[in-house]
Amino acid sequence: MAPHLPFPSLNAVYRHDALLPSVVTAYLCASVSGVFVNKYLTTASEYKFPYSTVMVLLQLIIALIFAQLWKRMPARGMEKSMAMHLPVPDPRPSRSLVSYTGAYHLSWSIAFLQPDLLPNSPLLAQKGNPADSRRDQLLSCPMRRALALLPTTPHHPGVSSALAALTAFRNNVGQFLQWHLIMAVCAVLPVAVLSGEVGTAYRSVLFFDELGFWIQVVVGAALAMASHALMALIIKHACPLTVMVASTAKTCLQAILASFIFRNAMSGYQFTCLLVSLLSAAFYARTSTTKPLSSVYSM
Template sequence: MSTDKDDKFLPSPAVQRGPPQHPLSLIISAIAFYWVASLSVVFLNKTILSGSEYKFPYPLFVTLYQLIVALVLLVVCGQLGKRNRSFSMIPPFEFDLDIARKIAPLSVVYVLMLTLNNLCLQLVEVTFYQVARSLSIFFNILLTYTMLRQKTSPAAMFACAVVVLGFFVGSYGESNFSWAGLWAGVGSSIFVALYGIYVKKTLAVIDNNQWRLLHYNTAISIVLLTPIVLFSGEMGEINREVYFLGDLGFWLLMTLTGVAGFLINTAMFLQIKYTTALTNTISGTAKSCVQTLLAMVFYQNPITAMNGFGIFLSLLGSGMYSWVRYAEMQRR
């Protein structure tokens, strides 16, 4: 038995236990699931928008269809969660009009983010996609300061400068350059940064439950995007130009893109739950590198030396920024 004096030098029970230790197989499975889901989202969207026999260059309609698929899956999984523990993380679907009004600004940002992201992916090569959307870090720092009055450390600013340099070098060296694709990527980066800020401000409305937020956000986004699709002229053009609307293979591919979009939310949740913040950061950066390499192999995208150097700087700066932010979080 220890004395009172000895007890002062013993760690508390919480410290002794530390974070829960998950089996290595479970950690590897969570990371692998995230990689498969994340890579599938990018490559399936690129395939449906511009790279297959079912070339369907209508990003607004594609985004709307993916949201509808995601909402159906959320409702089904919410019902399954009542009976099966495997789905218990997803609560039953709910929709309260007062809560919806408070979440609506986030949904506007979300719709613009998804639409511009799909438009960028349609117009640029997958190898350049990472560069075109890399400015989300820059806009995150800018908007965090202007909207929340939070300053960024010099180390994070330096990492951001590397990303911005990579953006300009990669853009200048891109052989299949598209101004429309570039501006769509920049716009997407702005709304990615805004989305992160609005999520933090909105989570309190639904008791910090990300799945409840996803319920409302997906449903409201469908309501917002439907009239835009109807009045954009895409529906008329689809009816005139698309000859494979009756093909089952086309709708299977479209549905698969929606399922992949839904799974990425689950995959991110599981990777965060079963790994550390550092592992999550490294995994995301490594996935971006593999995504670029796979695009070079599968799509045979031509890459100039300057374009390759820009991609390298963009990925390096993103990795540095993630590491710096993680280290700052640990210190706090």
């Protein structure tokens, strides 16, 4: 294949059919487990920490610390292969398509957090003050608009360089994970500050002296870091579409398990829709691994 072809051909080159099913399965398990650890800490544990946004922010900061420690302990033989090379943005149309991959990476850095931060899903959201729900929705609007506009502005020099850097992370999972978590922290921090949860949690119910509470927070952070690392591996060995399908399957599994474990209300119609989505994801996983590698759009 010619190296100047658009991005879908690169996905075919990076295909690894033997490893991909295991990575996707591990991603689903880590993501679902991480969400339920947070759900347990905020609703069912002895602490009942009521500030989910602050919880996610704490776990992301701890995960970022883990990522920094991981980057400082590479094998000596891998140091040269893990070197980062920033590609120069190319104005030609075929090359400029590659920068859209960076937009996918950045979009999914934020979209990964939405089930934990925003009351979008009626199956996972807790019953609370309608004014708080309205405030959270208003806070999320600028973030969503920025994500919607980002893929349409790759010609801007600053945006183009940033997207090119993100695209280069596909060959360096550690570097991708570090910046992925930094972007996630930058997305959560203003939401937590503007919502007032940071100050309230610090003054009232942040358990600085409870070892059990922080152990559970660290476990949740480790699961969050594992989810982000596995998502980076999915992008490396497949494509952003596979990440989208895996994330959809993850959300459906979370909703179904929440209905059984936490007794969340779910109608038959909702269950049917979630089941159809899961079956569609399974069908995609089956058909995408049986297509020939020579196909440009094999994923």
